[in-house]
Amino acid sequence: MGLGALLGLTAGVTLVAATATFGIARLRGRYDTVDTFWGLGFALVAVVAFPFGSGPLPLRLVTAALTVVWGVRLSVHLHVRNHGKPEDPRYQRMVERAGANPGLRMYGRVYLVQAVILWFVSLPVQFAMYGTGLGVLGWLGVAVWVLGFTFETVGDAQLSRFRADPDSRGKVLDTGLWRYTRHPNYFGDACVWWGLYLLACSTWPGAATILSPVVMTFTLARGTGKPMLEKGMAQTRPGYATYVERTSGFVPLPPKKLTRR
Numbered sequence: 001m002g003l004g005a006l007l008g009l010t011a012g013v014t015l016v017a018a019t020a021t022f023g024i025a026r027l028r029g030r031y032d033t034v035d036t037f038w039g040l041g042f043a044l045v046a047v048v049a050f051p052f053g054s055g056p057l058p059l060r061l062v063t064a065a066l067t068v069v070w071g072v073r074l075s076v077h078l079h080v081r082n083h084g085k086p087e088d089p090r091y092q093r094m095v096e097r098a099g100a101n102p103g104l105r106m107y108g109r110v111y112l113v114q115a116v117i118l119w120f121v122s123l124p125v126q127f128a129m130y131g132t133g134l135g136v137l138g139w140l141g142v143a144v145w146v147l148g149f150t151f152e153t154v155g156d157a158q159l160s161r162f163r164a165d166p167d168s169r170g171k172v173l174d175t176g177l178w179r180y181t182r183h184p185n186y187f188g189d190a191c192v193w194w195g196l197y198l199l200a201c202s203t204w205p206g207a208a209t210i211l212s213p214v215v216m217t218f219t220l221a222r223g224t225g226k227p228m229l230e231k232g233m234a235q236t237r238p239g240y241a242t243y244v245e246r247t248s249g250f251v252p253l254p255p256k257k258l259t260r261r
Contacts, residue, residue: 001052003130010045010126011119017041018115022107031106032088034114035078043071045122053129063128063199066145070192077156121216123209124200131202141198148191155184172243180252186220187250221250
């Protein structure tokens with residue numbers, strides 16, 4: 001199968017998967033089901049693309065495996081985090097603002113939009129299936145992926161332990177990786193996709209997919225990721241403003257020393 005045909009196939013599969021997820025969300029009465037779909041959607045694209053690529057088997061295997069491992073871990077983590085809790089307030093507010101036909105509006109504004117972003121961000125994974133080999137950039141990509149995956153998994157584990165501790169109520173997590181960046185999980189997420197992008201760089205068409213990791217990074221740092229989360233934290237955690245002053249917002253850096261006034 002040629003690359004163009006594969007892109008059409010994965011677009012169709014992503015649309016069907018997003019629509020099916022929306023149906024499940026309606027049955028569950030929870031629109032945050034889309035959070036679980038996010039990582040699994042990338043894994044699905046990688047699995048669908050793998051057998052049709054013409055690139056060397058090691059490159060295709062590494063690309064597919066890294067995408068699936070990242071996607072499944074993220075989806076399981078988000079599902080466990082949301083399980084047994086009320087609907088995510090973000091989606092509650094969206095439904096309240098939707099007016100008439102909230103279901104249709106949520107499908108268009110959330111599920112379809114996420115499907116489009118997912119397919120676009122996954123372009124490096126799809127193009128890597130037609131690459132020429134791992135090479136220096138490919139192995140560098142694996143290293144960047146490992147760095148990102150480590151930040152993401154360790155950061156999520158530290159946050160989960162912090163939230164599970166009753167003594168942490170109303171406090172701000174500022175230890176571990178969270179001492180150096182306010183969002184180690186988001187930083188790790190971005191690194192994962194820059195790593196997967198490097199795996200696609202064995203060809204010029206693959207290198208041209210650079211906007212995919214740019215979009216993912218922008219979404220995490222400036223879009224629906226960091227800003228929305230920090231707005232809620234500032235309203236519920238009294239010490240969060242001071243934490244923001246001394247701690248890097250995205251890229252890990254040594255904390256600043258604040259001067260008392």
